[in-house]
Amino acid sequence: MxxxxxxxxxxxxxxxxxxxxxxxxxxxxxxxxxxxxxxxSAARRMKRHLDAFLHVAEGRLALPAIGTQAFPRPHDTDWAWRPEAWCGPLAVPGIAAAPSKAPLGDEATLFHDCRVSEVTMRQVRNTRAADLAPFGLRLDVFRFDGTYLSLAVDLPPAAALGLQRRHLIRLESIVEMERPIAIFARLNIKHGPNVEQLVRELPLGQDETRIEFDLAYTKLNEKRVEKLWCDLIFEGPQMNQVILRDLTFSRRPRADL
Known part of the structure; x- marks a missing residue:
């Protein structure tokens, strides 16, 4: 109680x-x-409860001391969300020499095709006064012999509920990096046997980046929407450190013309 x-x-x-x-x-x-x-067996059962408690407790007590889902939302937003890696502490906070398809929590997965992985992925604590997200995600890339590096974020079922072609989906992020590289965001929407994909480049070089995906330009079957996920694609990531201080999604209907 x-x-x-x-x-x-x-x-x-x-x-x-x-x-x-x-x-x-x-x-x-x-x-x-x-x-x-x-x-x-008893210890494992207890550990699940302790991990669940620590996730909530440390998330509430972490700096910045703001609600984990608190962030500005556009007018008429009907769904908004911040992924778990930016909300609360993960049970496994990082992976060194991360293999392809390496999960970090239940929603984020790292993909690459390196023969030898020199990629590290780690959750970090945000402590700046300007940060709304309690945690960020840091990628350290040293030698990179692959052709692609991406971070896939699974959106929750609520993102697909009632989704229509008249919707705009906004992605907002705060990105820091040692040297400039291009980062693309690809929104994937599975509807029946088909997958709609929309790609936007993040406008980096400013404190906060914002892009929108307009579903009017898709052939979305509104009655068969199953799931959504977003790929963040890093071009030329070698010898670099990229910190995603925040990552949020929101959805709103386009204004009637």
């Missing part, structure tokens, strides 16, 4: 649980395999 106070009984239960797992850790090397298997 929200606002429930923690009394002496709660503290006693927490202390007993901590002592129980402290003893289990100390006895793990000598425990029977049956006991070890049983305790491992």
């Amino acid at each position: 929200a606002g429930r106070s923690r009394g002496p009984l709660d503290r006693l239960v927490q202390r007993a649980a901590a002592l129980r797992w402290q003893r289990a850790a100390a006895d793990a090397r000598e425990a029977s395999l049956d006991d070890l298997r049983r305790d491992r």
Whole structure:
């Protein structure tokens, strides 16, 4: 229950649980395999709850201390969203020598075709006063022998609900990089067996970048929309560091003419 106070009984239960797992850790090397298997299953169940708690708690307590989904939205917005990697701490905050199809959380996946990966992907804490997102995502690329590098972000089911050709989908981001490179955003919309794709180049060189995808230029079957995802494509990424300080999406209907 929200606002429930923690009394002496709660503290006693927490202390007993901590002592129980402290003893289990100390006895793990000598425990029977049956006991070890049983305790491992119990520990995994508890870890899921602890990870869920820490995701919420650290997200609320992180700097900047602003609601994780708080950001400016256009007038008449009917859906808006910030992906989890920019909202709260991930259970696995980073990947070194990231292989292709390496996931970071449940929504972001890195793709490349390097034979030897020298790509690192890591979640970082935002601390600037201007930052609305608690976290950012940093890509470090050293030698790059591939032909493409992209970050795919899966949009939630709510993005597809009621989607029409009269909609505009806006992507806003804050990008920092050591040296200028081109970054393209490709919006993918799966409807039935087909996938509509719209590509825009991010207008970098300013504090905040904003692009819009106009679905009027697609052959979208509004009755069969299944899912959306967005690919961020980095051209010539070698020997560079790119930090995506924020990434947000919003949707609104185009004004009637």
